[in-house]
Amino acid sequence: MKKFLITPLIMAFAVSTSIADDTAGKAAYATCAACHNADGKGLPLGNQKMAPSLVGSVAVTSDASVLALVILKGIKKEGNEYMGMMGALEAIYTDDQKLAEIMSYVRQSFGNTAGAVTKEEAAKYREQWKDVKEPVTRAKIEELTKKK
Numbered sequence: 001m002k003k004f005l006i007t008p009l010i011m012a013f014a015v016s017t018s019i020a021d022d023t024a025g026k027a028a029y030a031t032c033a034a035c036h037n038a039d040g041k042g043l044p045l046g047n048q049k050m051a052p053s054l055v056g057s058v059a060v061t062s063d064a065s066v067l068a069l070v071i072l073k074g075i076k077k078e079g080n081e082y083m084g085m086m087g088a089l090e091a092i093y094t095d096d097q098k099l100a101e102i103m104s105y106v107r108q109s110f111g112n113t114a115g116a117v118t119k120e121e122a123a124k125y126r127e128q129w130k131d132v133k134e135p136v137t138r139a140k141i142e143e144l145t146k147k148k
């Protein structure tokens with residue numbers, strides 16, 4: 001009896017801990033989908049959008065530390081191009097594994113082909129940005145993505 005139980009348990013564990021796992025990433029993406037839409041292209045709202053497309057976004061696909069910064073601290077709202085606001089989500093992604101999963105998911109979905117992010121890397125980015133108290137500006141994102 002035990003044998004039958006253990007095998008699926010091990011399999012479930014293997015799936016939930018795999019970094020590029022789609023199921024965990026997809027679940028974590030539900031938060032983002034509210035504005036960026038399930039297809040990553042931004043939820044349309046009338047003739048505007050809630051949020052920009054993540055498809056081919058350099059903030060997503062360049063050095064992963066930039067994506068971590070955007071997710072953890074949000075983006076300073078400087079215009080009315082989008083209906084939504086990119087708020088700081090660090091209170092939602094307090095777990096390094098969860099942060100790694102959501103980052104890997106957006107970097108490898110919607111046609112994006114950037115590298116996956118490990119739990120250790122996610123922890124490193126969190127540490128890197130820990131003293132940032134304000135949402136990041138567009139100018140800062142541009143500077144960070146250019147450096148690459």
Ligand code: HEC
Nearest residue numbers: 031032035050051052057059060075077078082084085086
């Ligand atoms: C409440 C709505 C909302 C939610 C939820 C949200 N975002 Fe955003 N996001 C925005 C808006 C609005 C912008 C544009 C910010 C600006 O320029 O003012 C944005 C911008 C971004 C950008 C920059 C894209 C670019 O190239 O300009 C990235 C990357 C991003 N979001 C990722 C995410 C991820 C990943 C999640 C989930 C963990 C998420 N967002 C959740 C609204 C949201």
